[in-house]
Amino acid sequence: MKDNKNMKANTENLYSVVGSNFNAPMLPVIKEINNKDYVFYGELNLFPDKLIELYNSSAMHATCINAIKDGIFGEGIELIGNEYCNTKGETVDDVFEKVVLDYTLYQGYSLNVIWNREGTAIAEIYHIPFNNVRSGKMDEDDEVVEYFFTNHWDNTRKYPAKPYRAFSATDNKGDNASQIFYYYSYTPGNDFYPLPAYAAGLNDITLDAKVSRFHVNNISNGLAPSLFISFKNGIPTPEQRRDVHSEIENTFSGEENAGRFFLSFSDADTAPEVTPINAANDSYYLTLEERISSRILTAHRITSPALLGIKDSTGFSSVADEILVAYAHFEGTVIEPKRKKILTSFGYILKLSGWNINICVIPNKIVETPQDITEQEIATPDVPEAENINNQPQA
DSSP: OHHHHHHHHHHTOTTOOOOOOOOOOOOOOEEEOTTOSBEEESGGGOHHHHHHHHHHHOHHHHHHHHHHHHHHHTTOBTTTTTSBOSTTOOBHHHHHHHHHHHHHHHSEEEEEEEEOTTSSSEEEEEEEOGGGEEEBOBOTTSOBOEEEEOSOTTOTTTSOOEEEEEOOSSSOSGGGSEEEEEEEOOBTTBSSOOOOTTGGGHHHHHHHHHHHHHHHHHHHTTTTTTEEEEOOSOOOOHHHHHHHHHHHHHHHOSGGGTTOOOOOOOOTTTOOEEEEOOOOOHHHHHHHHHHHHHHHHHHTTOOOGGGGTOOOOOSOSSHHHHHHHHHHHHIIIIIHHHHHHHHHHHHHHHHHTTOOSOOOBOOOOOOOOHHHHHHHHHHSOOOOGGGOTTOOOOO
16 A cells, blocks of 8 residues: 555656657567467567658658669650550559569569460459458468458457458469469468568667657757756645646747746845756767668668768768669669569569569669760650751750
């Protein structure tokens, strides 16, 4: 009983300090649950949602993901990129771009393929968000024969998962005409789900998001870490303490209250004492930011920050030279291997849809070199003044 009273008294103490635990992200535990038909993908079956949260909260990580996605997608698929592939009016490039983003973020992607009535060709192709699909359990032949879909894996009681036949080119008629094609890169030890290519950098990506929130809160709650205020006119009641605390916080904390002054009328013995609390120096945060950025770039295998538009001091004579060399390495070690896996699998689906051609991507134009400009000038004929639409003389 005495302990309970002390605890209650402690809640009234404005000077008590409560620490919080740091929860580092862990790799997903993939496990089968006895009363579930699907396999759990991480804690609470929500690991893909964790990856989405990191993508939306870490600027450096999101930039890396988008740079890789843009490199893989290029300017779209040659010849058939503008062809429609479903009744929603989506083109092959529309679906391909979503597939590329999912594969970059999760190391896997999923499609809903619908076969024609005869089962001889795929009639429609739809992209399915990879985070909305879970694998069924393996049968006696160690094959997954169905996948489960719902938009709300955090509330399957209200939004139950719907089973779909796993992709099959033979068992594809009737109720099995609508299937889920689930593709992911092999990860040792995982038979159902992939790990993202940047899995080793999850801690640093999380740290980047936390540091960003720390600085936002540090500015918004500007008073908290910077000042220690001590009043020498006795110990007020808990209610008076709360009032004083609230008044000071509302008056001086936050970015909108910057620059306000503190005015006190009191005797020397009872004057409040304001002691600045020195925060960590700027070099600490600069070093931390450099470390985080370096490790995130390493996790994504990006060798030069210039590829992301970040200026860096190097031995190159120009930024253009650095970008060309760095992108050539980036293209060969990151972009092309991922693109090859996607085109091999996605191309198989396209061929079953009737596009029996070699699937190729139009590469991006990274930097326009003087040679390119010269070739454009040579290839562009002079327009006779009489045929000049704008009636402007040619240089």
